[in-house]
Amino acid sequence: MSAGLFAQYVVIGLIVLTSAWIALRKLAPRPTSRWLAAVALRLEQPRHSRFAHALGRWLQPRQTTGDCSDGCGTCNACGPKPPAAQRSADTLPLTFRPRGK
Known part of the structure; x- marks a missing residue:
């Protein structure tokens, strides 16, 4: 195998x-965040080098801040909105009239 193919x-x-x-x-954001947190925790143990500590801090998942940009979903304000017909209480029923000839 040539070097270019490799x-x-x-x-x-x-x-x-x-x-x-x-x-x-x-x-699957939750399992991958848990995996990253577990790897980061192992890398930040005292027996590892400074590079491993820096890598562990870099891999640590961001904590949720509670605003709508992080997508935590705790307040249900960021989720899908109901259709407009369900949101409005004063919607009129649909009526059909025959065409005039």
Whole structure:
């Protein structure tokens, strides 16, 4: 295997792993946040180097702040809104009239 072909395989593998990680973060945010927190906690133990501590702090998931931009979903204000017909109490019923000839 030539060096160019090996480099192609490495680049394609990195692209596939990155896209799989992004999809996993979008589809399952809570488990991936727990996994990142567990890895960060292990890296921040005293026996590790300064680089491992910095990597652990960088991997630590952000804490929810309570505003609508973090998507925590605790107040149900960020969720999907009901359709406009259900929100308005004064909606009129739909009536059909025959066409005039």
